[in-house]
Amino acid sequence: MHLVYPAVLAALLFCTGLYGVLARRNAILVLMSVELMLNAVNLNLVAFDVWLSRTAEDKLHSGQALTLFTIAIAAAEIGIGLAIVLAVHRARGTSDIDKLRDTAEGHEMDGPDSDPAGSDGPEPPAAEKAEATA
């Protein structure tokens, strides 16, 4: 197999994930795009490991071992990331990363209590209570 096929596919998948990370607004969609980028890297690792094990007689199989490690770390990352997103959603009522601007410069708030989630009006708490009691 031509090595260009998996390399080009990995590059395209990585850039697709890059677009998703930059353009998405929901935090969970950003996590999905991060998974796409990690999978592109995994595809590169596997392709080059197969190539090296055939041409250079590489018995270490470092690419496949690193792929397994990357998959495990990605699983840990998605667990921690979703825990953080859920904690943020509980505290702020939103998982919209464009509204979480407490540490941004140039967007001074009135005080520490006037979070951007409170500017939505009384509609989202009412909806959540209705959904919680249903």
Add this chain to the structure above:
Amino acid sequence: MTLAATATATATLAATHTRGFLSPTGVEIAFLLVGLVTFGAALVTVTTKQLVHAALWLVVALGGIAVEYLLLTAEFIAWVQVLIYVGSVVVLLLFGLMLTKAPIGRSPDADSGNRWAALTVAVAAAAALVWVVVDAFRATWTDLDGPASGSTAVTGASLFQNWVLPFEALSVLLLAALVGAIVLSRKSKAESSSPPVNSRPATGSSPSVPDSRNHTIGRKGAVEGNGPSSPDNPAEKEGAR
């Protein structure tokens, strides 16, 4: 757009080689077709307006990558991919979408305002990466005949002969991630289910009900770290251990 440019660039660059692009093997054709499906599913994942559909298209993309691993004779990685990504990561993402009350149906604000800047960056990065990769590996071929280089026996022998120490370190990292996820969710639950001044009692309701955003004192305590809920935190941490 970039895919067509890629195909033409690959054709022009590889046609000079003895094993030309225009006479691909069966494995290459299968890889190309599955790769097209995978890339299309990835594109739909990052562009669809329906959040649940994005997670379901992610299943197609990750499954396509598993098939690519099989075509590259990395069988063990392929099944690990199916088990962990399709089996657990997508299920976790769907649970996350459900617990954050993601809207079912089209949500028009799924994309940020800087979409065109992101598209420019992504297309520029794709063009640069594809050009560099095609230019570097246009005369490189992988011989996929013979025994599989990624079977379970080969991968297991390599993993437990050469990679034992990173493997064990990875198990410690997974344990730390497990404890960290539990501590993160338990701490936020303890802070949100102990309202100090609100008349609504903490009746052990469902943890997805955001109590603390209805009153500002609990959130201020959460921010400053010395609120009324801080005496609960050591007990919660010990309970998490």
